[in-house]
Amino acid sequence: MPAIVTFGELMMRLSPPGVERLEQAREFGISFGGVEANVAVALARWGWQARHVTRFPDSPLGLQAVQYLRSHGVDCSQVLLGGERMGLYFIETGAMSRAARVVYDRAGSAFATLEPGRIPWDAALAGADWFHWSGVTAGISAAAAACCMEGIQAARRLGLRVSCDIHYRSNLFRYGAAPAEVLRPMAAESTLLLASAEHAEQLFGLAPEPGADAFASCAQQLMRQYPGLRYVAETQRESQSASHHRLSARMAHAGGLLETGAHTLLPIVDRIGSGDAFAAGLLYALGADAPPQAALEFALAAAALKHSIPGDALLATVLEVQTLADGDGSGKLIR
């Protein structure tokens, strides 16, 4: 099985019971989530060696975070302890026409204030095949972006392949840098890139060729521009309501554009982490030498299945994902 190192912030996730609004909560359920760590958790559960690199405060909350990762078999030997506080996020589940809402509380976190140069990247990346990061990390703070760039460069130097979930959101990059300037050189090192046509336009300054499919066109331009880039993939989501989506996926590679049919998702349990499940599924299936179309179907099934599971993590087996990818979404009772 391949080995991966992921880098990014794992936050404590606090959520009201059921579909209560944050405002009316009298208690919060506790779990953990973060774009990159979610990938590590999924892959570690499926048999990959997975190591997560991050920093937690030296407090009971930081200890819980380590316990969470270790419980799923993620190697925490390179987790730093220090800094002032645990990154948190609060989430209320949506329902019907009421949107889910996330309130981030990560400013000044142990991760956001991590100083460049602190992570011993050669040790941190030892033995790995892949390095995975996301645009969220680059958007948290200048320091986090600098650390991430260190990791990407070390990974390339050491011969690892790099995967990137660009995951650009306008509520990040509040530290003053231009997202495109930060992300472009980082993403340039990727073998696998999760990004949409909008990302390509906003961050890479590309324009779809007239008449061409925007995603396909941008993806091909990216692959021409960055010769190491072999896969560009995205999911597409149609939202009838917060409870009812349709999800499909596309991937560009040397062989052209691959597309999937759509999964109907109703009623949605928890959509957080579905993009990370997609990334993990794609890495897993490609790493198992699945043909690209099969890999894309597996990744989409992973993303679809995630919507049925509370929390950020894709707590599902390869068999469960493959069953859905093979077209059996009937959810028949298993005894």
Add this chain to the structure above:
Amino acid sequence: MPAIVTFGELMMRLSPPGVERLEQAREFGISFGGVEANVAVALARWGWQARHVTRFPDSPLGLQAVQYLRSHGVDCSQVLLGGERMGLYFIETGAMSRAARVVYDRAGSAFATLEPGRIPWDAALAGADWFHWSGVTAGISAAAAACCMEGIQAARRLGLRVSCDIHYRSNLFRYGAAPAEVLRPMAAESTLLLASAEHAEQLFGLAPEPGADAFASCAQQLMRQYPGLRYVAETQRESQSASHHRLSARMAHAGGLLETGAHTLLPIVDRIGSGDAFAAGLLYALGADAPPQAALEFALAAAALKHSIPGDALLATVLEVQTLADGDGSGKLIR
């Protein structure tokens, strides 16, 4: 912003976890609700001055009720303390083909036994623009009906406009009076009346004109009969199951009949209070000088959105309601 005074019983609401039946509950969640107070809560949250007039027992349960209202910014300076017990209601949430069920336990409550003449209406109504009541209050006890009539008369004397949610249910008026005789003179003072064609027939003795739309016809007759009456509105609900409804609204006014399209509600979280959300939405939008059609759409969106929120109260912002009224029910994740 306008100011409103609402009058009626606020009950403690006891509900089993999730979709358990009352019979199988081992614990009850505690919240509060009442037809008129629900309107006050919604409007106070949206910036209106809202004062609720009622009576609670001088007990920890009554204290909780006051705390609930105050927490949402409703003025409780005119709440009386006294009487023997807190009005309660027990509710089990329906699901699929199993109906939701409400068990009222309000006989002998502090509100039901409130004596006429006890409420200092001039003080209670001071500074207000609207007085809001419902047919539920008139149906609880002769005393409650008498107090309510006092309030309506004082409101008219002091120049307030009156809004009424007729909300007639056959399980009320068990104290011996004929509903029509009680409600007709009270409703006659309304500027805004929430009522259906059935209400018009049962309570006002009207008959739709042959060939005409029943609601439109009855509403026009009511407006002719009561010159102060400017708006008659109703919601219409189609129930596929307890989890799946379609909701639309209509309103008659001087300009004729206004109608909306239907909102699909699936899966429903909690339908209690949706009529009160409609009333609050209508008052809010009319009070903000929205055109009648826009006001009706806003009110319907408020009612629709309520179905996604646990509890009686419409815990949603003006922006959330307006977004839905503007046609965006996609429930996209807000970060």
Add this chain to the structure above:
Amino acid sequence: MPAIVTFGELMMRLSPPGVERLEQAREFGISFGGVEANVAVALARWGWQARHVTRFPDSPLGLQAVQYLRSHGVDCSQVLLGGERMGLYFIETGAMSRAARVVYDRAGSAFATLEPGRIPWDAALAGADWFHWSGVTAGISAAAAACCMEGIQAARRLGLRVSCDIHYRSNLFRYGAAPAEVLRPMAAESTLLLASAEHAEQLFGLAPEPGADAFASCAQQLMRQYPGLRYVAETQRESQSASHHRLSARMAHAGGLLETGAHTLLPIVDRIGSGDAFAAGLLYALGADAPPQAALEFALAAAALKHSIPGDALLATVLEVQTLADGDGSGKLIR
């Protein structure tokens, strides 16, 4: 009202909150369920005399199980205490494309190790009209099958009618016997048999007549073969997902094949026990001399309604079932 004796294992049912996976549970809700006891509970609630015969360990868990049955009015005077442990089952509720999953933990239970000859069947069956058993009991252990055969024979000797829910599952009969050899002589004594065409083929060695409907053909063959057999019934389930099914039913009797329309079930709360609700509904309606078609509709409504109720037991009144059987699945709020 008729009287029934049921025989089988009642297990403690442990389930995570809401739709959590077993793996992520930090607490288990406790309830009870078992194929035959579920029938006893439903019928006792509807006014039948119902007695359940089984064995529980003499422990707080066994005491809870007795309390559960007694609370619903099931006669426990013939429950034996002894053995080593309580049968358990763990269940995670499915959602969307994720299947529900049951993990049984009943090996070595007080029931599975019940010795033949221990149950005083004459006393146990005293006063009863029906004896109800299922293929699950026969599949648990050789001892359980032997005890069950004792009960069937005593029932026939004492003039009771026998109903059987064949409920064959491949994860049973792990004690070495051939299911067909065990079940065939037992089922031969039935007046009412719940079984599908697949059961008829697998267990009774039948083959549908070419061109004929498989179920109708097999059922008629069974009724010809076993002259005491008067009714063969089954439910049919189409699964769009774990949350969305369509359910219909069929019954063969002397008058031919009866069929129902389908109930749409969305979103499903808990499907466990729906087959038992069907059995109870059929027994109840036939026992009340309903015409066969009406009885089948009642049984199907019972099964459909069960999907809306958490836990194994059909906690619903005859009126609720009848309302749904009569076509009203609108789930309108009951005050």
Add this chain to the structure above:
Amino acid sequence: MPAIVTFGELMMRLSPPGVERLEQAREFGISFGGVEANVAVALARWGWQARHVTRFPDSPLGLQAVQYLRSHGVDCSQVLLGGERMGLYFIETGAMSRAARVVYDRAGSAFATLEPGRIPWDAALAGADWFHWSGVTAGISAAAAACCMEGIQAARRLGLRVSCDIHYRSNLFRYGAAPAEVLRPMAAESTLLLASAEHAEQLFGLAPEPGADAFASCAQQLMRQYPGLRYVAETQRESQSASHHRLSARMAHAGGLLETGAHTLLPIVDRIGSGDAFAAGLLYALGADAPPQAALEFALAAAALKHSIPGDALLATVLEVQTLADGDGSGKLIR
């Protein structure tokens, strides 16, 4: 084993989690309790035939109450259904210097409004050896007192012995009768009376003989006055705080005054129902022909043990009580 019939109100008991105050509760745990039914539950669990006579509303709450009694093996065949509402009580657990607090909400309950003449006492008392009632029942309403007197008289007529827990509280008898006038003729029929010297003075107009122990003196006077009265008993409680009591007991009988040492209770879990546990313990031990001193020790141990168990009911075995009565309160772990 003897058979007993108990008569009185069983209320739904609603309590905040842990030691929260009622005011701060966001959920209530649900259980049941009532002075006489608590005795029936304890004795039924210990093997007596116990039947409880009362009235519940025909609602899910009333159904739960029946289920509660039945689960403990109490015969509910004489429970009437009807009336308007379930009697409730709310309780906050005390801690340290903060007192526990009970808020009753039983006015207008199904039991309080039970009409005299409705209970078929001959059937209700059939087969019983004892009839047990308390002064609470007499204090609820004139109707309840009248029904209770019917029961006492029928019991005497049918040859049952009567036990009475006088349990006089000043917050009862709000219906206008003088407690002494109501209770004296009722208590006069007792074989066993739980009452203190204060009760004797307040209700029976007795005065302790000068220099004599008040309880002993009053008890002897009562036994002289009512020749059928054979046992007068009481518990004595010293309260250091709401969490820390010392409890002892005394009993007068033909052989004189019996006394026990004191049990130290720290930290108290739930003191409600301890008097009822004492009554049940005394009846049980006397019914098992224990010598009076041993019976008194057993009853006191039952009362003491009750303080360690959440809820009204003494969920403990005879062996557990006897172990404590025999002096082993070490609470050593049982594996």
Add this chain to the structure above:
Amino acid sequence: MPAIVTFGELMMRLSPPGVERLEQAREFGISFGGVEANVAVALARWGWQARHVTRFPDSPLGLQAVQYLRSHGVDCSQVLLGGERMGLYFIETGAMSRAARVVYDRAGSAFATLEPGRIPWDAALAGADWFHWSGVTAGISAAAAACCMEGIQAARRLGLRVSCDIHYRSNLFRYGAAPAEVLRPMAAESTLLLASAEHAEQLFGLAPEPGADAFASCAQQLMRQYPGLRYVAETQRESQSASHHRLSARMAHAGGLLETGAHTLLPIVDRIGSGDAFAAGLLYALGADAPPQAALEFALAAAALKHSIPGDALLATVLEVQTLADGDGSGKLIR
């Protein structure tokens, strides 16, 4: 009744169930607390006009905080909305020899980043008799200290009396200022000061006179130095374990030194907020013109009673406090 304005941070308080450690929590109960707001809540509940001045983020968490204060009748008209995040604190309850532990997470909170000059102090203090602050506020950030000094000066200018709970902790004042230099000029304006001899030495550079009682000596020196200072008070705590304390109080005033006996606290429910309860009790009793010794006893009873109540707030009535102050700590059941 007097009117008070309090100034400081109100934090969301997150706590594991029961006595679980933070590390093992799977959910957090939500409440609110802050040194000064706790005083406002207690006094508002007892009938004072209480206004709390602070800043909360404009988020669902900030909204909850406002709702909390309003629910207890605290005037929030001068609460500012803005800043980045809600101040939080995590608390695990201690037990036996295991200490309770608080983890603060308030850096960068809306309050800590409040800019001087933003609070309209004349409006904020309008109508008040007292201004209350604590050393915690001064220790949070330079900005908070500056705002607090503005408030103190405005209060003095407007003729309010100032009370100060010095509450010095070494884990504050991490922003670089010397605590003594910050606190001394602020405390100099106090009429009532809660401080110990250690505070006097550390912050005011005083030394107890040789042979004299340290507290009495320091308090007299402080009163000589600051002529406006009329009362200096402290509580004294002996800890046998985290579950078992003894608490007494002392107060210096013009008439000399007053002392109380000790309250035994076992088993402690929640000690957080007991100092604030003491402050509120002292203000209340002095404001009601109680003699100093009686005021001190009332304040100590308030502090003692707080240990029995979960959460920061003293949810107790004047009567409950007075009963304990009068010597009745028996915690007898109230019906």
Add this chain to the structure above:
Amino acid sequence: MPAIVTFGELMMRLSPPGVERLEQAREFGISFGGVEANVAVALARWGWQARHVTRFPDSPLGLQAVQYLRSHGVDCSQVLLGGERMGLYFIETGAMSRAARVVYDRAGSAFATLEPGRIPWDAALAGADWFHWSGVTAGISAAAAACCMEGIQAARRLGLRVSCDIHYRSNLFRYGAAPAEVLRPMAAESTLLLASAEHAEQLFGLAPEPGADAFASCAQQLMRQYPGLRYVAETQRESQSASHHRLSARMAHAGGLLETGAHTLLPIVDRIGSGDAFAAGLLYALGADAPPQAALEFALAAAALKHSIPGDALLATVLEVQTLADGDGSGKLIR
């Protein structure tokens, strides 16, 4: 830091909320515990390399067990998956005079049915300094005892020291072997033995020398008999009630008998695992070259502190234990 391998069953622990009895539970909290794994968890948390060897079923329950161990940093690389079921235990917490009660449900578990020869002991013990086992393992089944003897022998062969917690209970060894015959040769290999004088008499056939302290005498005899044995230790417990104990410890070694003072434990939160905390504390302190008396005090403090923590595991730091061992049990609030 030293490295340890522990061998034994880790069970899922199911417990009612708070102090409810098992019988009244409606939900069970889930945690994990086992005599040897508890030692591994404590030591892994304190920095030892700890590996636990056992077998779990390949089910969601077995997966949770692995996650539990991994979360605390215990190496699970040698955990086998297989067998039929997870070992369970149910526990109700005692209170006052009501004893805590454990109901084991481990018959037929994956561990109990582990076949000898299946564990690759050389790999399992690689790199370790200590091997730790307990008499519980030997008492579960003949197979478990045989596997354990394999482990002990391999450990000795590989030069590891062996520690044994004899932990003899009469409810074990139900598989037919004589405890003494099984345990004596196994215990003979120990360097450190936790055993009492009673154990020495029952299992080793020793008799205390007349007039001598029984423990000291037996321990010296054991050390003479088994030259490798260097430490024999025990805790002594006085139980006033289930909530109130006193705990002290003794240890015999070459230098004679060491004794400690007693810790008062009131009110006890959870005593399960305190013996394992003692074992872990002793191993830790001896491994850190603490003098024997200091090591014994540390071990006793670990055991005492465990009583304050819910669950089997000693979730406490070295610093917390050392603070208590140094005599500070005041439980002062840590901010």
